[in-house]
Amino acid sequence: MDGEPVTKDSEWVAKLRVGMPVVFDGEQVFVQSWADGWVQFVDAANRPVTPRPLRAVVKAIASPENPPPASMLLHDLDDRLSDTAIGKRDYHRALIRYIDTGIAPWQGDNEKPSRDVDPDVIHIEGKRLAAIARRIAEHDEIPYETARKRVSRAIKRETAGPTATVDGRYTRERRKNRDADIPALVEKFLLDRVFDPALHTQTQYLEFRLWLLGTAPDITKPPSERTFYRLVNRVHKRMPHLKTKSKTKHGTEQAPKQSFALRHLERPGSLWQIDATTSNVMLWDPKDRTGKARTYRVTLVKIIDSATRMIVGRSISEHSSGVGVVLALADAFASMVDDRETVTVDGRVYPRPFVGIPRALTRWPIPPRRLITDNGKDFLSNFHVSQLARLGCEVEFARVRDPRAKAFIERSFLSYKTEFEELCAGYVGGSIDERGLHTEALLTWDQLWERDQQWTDLYNFREHRGLRAELGRRISPYQRWAELVGETGFVEMPKWENEWIRFLPTFRAKLRKYGITRRYELFNAPIIETLLRTPGASRDGYWTFHYNPSDLRQVYCFDPDGTAWEVPWVLRTEDTPQFSDHSLTVLGGQVGDLTLRRTEYQDRMLQLLIQWRADDDLIRGGRSELSRTDEMNAVAYERLQALDSGTVIPSDMDYDLEELLDQAGADVDADSDDDLDDIDDLFGRFA
Structure with missing residues (x-):
């Protein structure tokens, strides 16, 4: 047949094989030979049977009575096909009808075919197929060559039988080319890699291939990437813990065993829990700050009372720091002496259960006996631990990799996320699959803080499901606090006198006749000379000073009798603008290439600070030399100072x-x- 055109008969002949089983009228026979358009068969006893025409044989082979070995799933094919697959199959059948009868797919069954495609008129197969391709190209508005290829593919698929007219995944045996041990090997691979870092999908598949070479070298045909991840998903459904992140896996495996020795706390303040979390709400900064993006997220520190589940302390900062942790603790104590405000819930006025940043009970103040915290550097800082020691509060560090020790505060963070943050504009979630509906940064930090205050009021007044499960009745954290206070009593807290200063960060400086220095800045006041002249005031010549990170125009100190004194910056005047550590850092970068003496440096800094504030109103309203953390801390310390009734002796006061x-x-x-x-x-x- 060399040199002859490939006709439909020649394509069908190419599909025949000696010994191929064929079923005619329910009786199975086997192909023996074929020639001149006829096929010779033998039965199971090797006896010759009646020959049959080639066309009849090929149609019988393509019928459902003769499924090839790869099409054993044809018996329920119609039930398993998708809508798209059914549409493609129906179009194929309509195209084959077009080739066999000349009736186009867009024609009705009773319509007559056109003369140029009618098989009864045009007997040359190639000419008729070309005409069919032209009509398909005109109707579907596609190139002629595309239509020609479509007709050729339809003929080949029809010749191959039903298995070729649908997607091969519906008819192929899925396990034909896969080793039976592959699912077990995939599971073993995941178990062996349980503590490895999370890998990208393609990287994980390549890691599996490499692992397979060393574990099962006899497997010559590994699964495809698609099959591998299908098997991985099956394993994850049975063992969800394998899907978690590597850090979580390590923590779960290395966490200490539960002691089952539950604490039964019956007194408010017996145990407070403190922790920090990053807000899931993206914020907008309306001020232009050097080197800072306009959108950012803040860190929230919260304190909760274990006995009542009441949030008693909060603070906000741009980054997690020891100052932010101490601010939460400071405001929790400050709120015990602040009775200036009330809270209205459903039209009823209550004494505010916690006021400011953060807020706690003012009617029944109870200082904490013990504070449980984690082992983060912010909570382990000397600043935080020394404040706890000064307040007489014991500190208990939670066990490593065991969040159950702080279960109440961890659960409150989840409530905060699901009941508050997800409803705020700018909610971005903890991962890309948790994005909110409105992810545009809209709120500023003070707006978020005000809304958080309102939500926290409602949280402390609403029914708490944890208390309901523990006590068997509907009760809020605020009511539970009041009930326990009636049983255990409360503590009378005196008004503050310069207590807010003690919550400021501290530094020790050498007392000299010209004053003290911090970050190359000079501070001086008459109290420095007095301390130098007083015998035994300072044994080593050093003294402890307090400073506000957001306002370095002065520092503070206490004399041996506890009186607070102000020690101003030597270049401070009535017009000196407020500056912070961040301002000093920015300024140091501007003059870092110069060689200036200390006095020249200070004069230059003062000139720059005055120049910055002397710009036009638009620039001054749009720029801020304070960092966001300085700004948040300044507001917090201003609120603390407003609660304090102490007096600081100014440096320019005449006194004996x-x-x-x-x-x-x-x-x-x-x-x-x-x-x-x-x-x-x-x-x-x-x-």
């Missing part, structure tokens, strides 16, 4: 130190009775 100290000692006894009366009035307002 001995006379002041004698007068202060004489007034202690006289003022103590008045202070107690004030406390009685403070806690009797809501009685």
Whole structure:
């Protein structure tokens, strides 16, 4: 047949094989030979049977009665086909009908075919197929060559039988080319790699191929990437823990065993839990800050009382830091002496359960006995631990890789995320599959903080499901606090006197006759000379000072009798603008290439600071030399200072130190009775 055109008969002949089984009228026979358009058969006993025409044989082979070995799934093919597959199969059948009868797919069954495609008129097969391709190209508006290829493919698929007219995945045996041990090997691979870092999909597949070469070298045909991930998904459904991140896997495996020794806390303040979390709400910064993006996320620190589940402390900062942790603790204590505000819930006025940043009970203040925290560097800082020691609060560090020790605060973060953050504009979630509906950064940090305050009020007044499960009744954290206070009592907290200063960061500096230095900045006041002249005031010549990171125009110190003093920057004037550590860092970068003496450097810094503030109103309203953390800390310390009734002695005041100290000692006894009366009035307002 060399040199002859490939006709339909020649294509069918190419499909025949000696010994191929064929079923005619329910009886199975086997192909023996074929020639001149006829096929000779033999039966199972090798006896010759009646020959049959080639066309009849090929149609019988393509019928459902003669499924080839790869099409054993044809019996329920119609039930398993998708809508798309059914549409493709129906179009194929209509195209074959077009080739056999000349009736186009867009024609009805009773319509007559066109003369140029009618098999009864045009007997030359190639000419008729070319005409069919032209009509398909005109109707579907496609190139002629594309239509010609479509006709040729339809003929080949019809010749191959039903298995070729649909997607091969519907008819092929899926396990034909896959080793039976592959599913077990995939599971073993995942178990062996349980603590490995999470890999990209393609990387994980290549890692499996490499692992397979060393584990099962006898497997010559590994699964495809698609099959591999299908098997991986099956394993993950049975063992979901294998799907978690590597860090979580390590933590779960290395976490200490549960002791089952539950704490039964019956007193508010017996155990507080503190932790920090990154907000899932993207914020917008309306001010232009050097080197800072306009969108960012803040860190929230919260404190919760274990006995009542009440949030008693909060703070906000741009980055997690020891100052942010201490601010949460400081405001929790500050709120115990602040009775200036109330909260309205459903039209009813209550004494605000916690006020400011953060807020806690003012009617029944109870300081904590113990604070449980994790082992992060912010909570292990000397600043934080020393503040706890000063307040008489024991610190308990949670066990490593065991979040159950702080279960209440961890669960409150989940409530905060699902009940508050997901409803805020700019919610971005913890991963890409948790994005909110409105991810555009819209809120500023103070707007978010105000909304968080309102939500926290509702949280402490609403029914708490954890308390309901524990007590068997509907009760809010605020009501639970009030009930336990009735059983255990509360502590009378005196008003603050310069207590806010003690919550500021500290540094120790050498006392010199010209003052003290911090970051090459000079501070001086008469109290420095007094401390130098007082015998035994400072044994090593150093003294502890407090500073506000957001306002370095002055620092503070306490004398041996506890009186607070202000120590100003030596170049401070009435017009000196507020500056911070961040301002010093920015300024240091601007003059870092110069060689200036200390006084020249300070003069230059003052000129620059005045120049920055002397710009036009538009620029000054749009720029800020404070970092976001400085700005948040400044607001927090201003609120703390507003609660304080102490007096700081200014540096320019004329005074006699001995006379002041004698007068202060004489007034202690006289003022103590008045202070107690004030406390009685403070806690009797809501009685």
